[in-house]
Amino acid sequence: MYYRMIKRRIVSIIAALVFLLAVSGCASEEASGGKEESYMRINAEKAKEMMENLEEFVLLDARTEEEFSEGHIPGAIVIPHDEIFERAEAEIPEKDVPVFVYCRSGNRSKTASKALVDLGYSEVYEFGGIIDWPYEIEQ
Numbered sequence: 001m002y003y004r005m006i007k008r009r010i011v012s013i014i015a016a017l018v019f020l021l022a023v024s025g026c027a028s029e030e031a032s033g034g035k036e037e038s039y040m041r042i043n044a045e046k047a048k049e050m051m052e053n054l055e056e057f058v059l060l061d062a063r064t065e066e067e068f069s070e071g072h073i074p075g076a077i078v079i080p081h082d083e084i085f086e087r088a089e090a091e092i093p094e095k096d097v098p099v100f101v102y103c104r105s106g107n108r109s110k111t112a113s114k115a116l117v118d119l120g121y122s123e124v125y126e127f128g129g130i131i132d133w134p135y136e137i138e139q
Helices: 002-031 044-052 065-070 081-091 107-118
Strands: 058-061 099-103 124-129
Touching: 044 099, 044 124, 081 107, 099 107, 107 124
Parallel strands: 058 099, 099 124
Antiparallel strands: none
């Protein structure tokens, strides 16, 4: 009987400690602004509008070189989504410049945008795929 009572107290103490650790983790996130670094998802129209009003930005096509050569948005550079970690810092040295990312349908652009954020880029805008781009495309 005495053993069960001690066991219950130990379990209660452990539960209280876990709770306190969880709460302190939330508090430190809140103190730092409560914001996880992330990219912003926008549509093609908003991307075009923003790019027209910026003096400096990077337009990144996250498709393959072959897809890029078949047609891309004017002014874009190509870094395939699976090469972002190897190439981005050399090809986009300024990490505070706005980077607009697209691919074919929107899947690879999300992967590329997340990778850019992980590398420390602070203004990443993902706007889906070239299939949703109603504006000029060059080949």
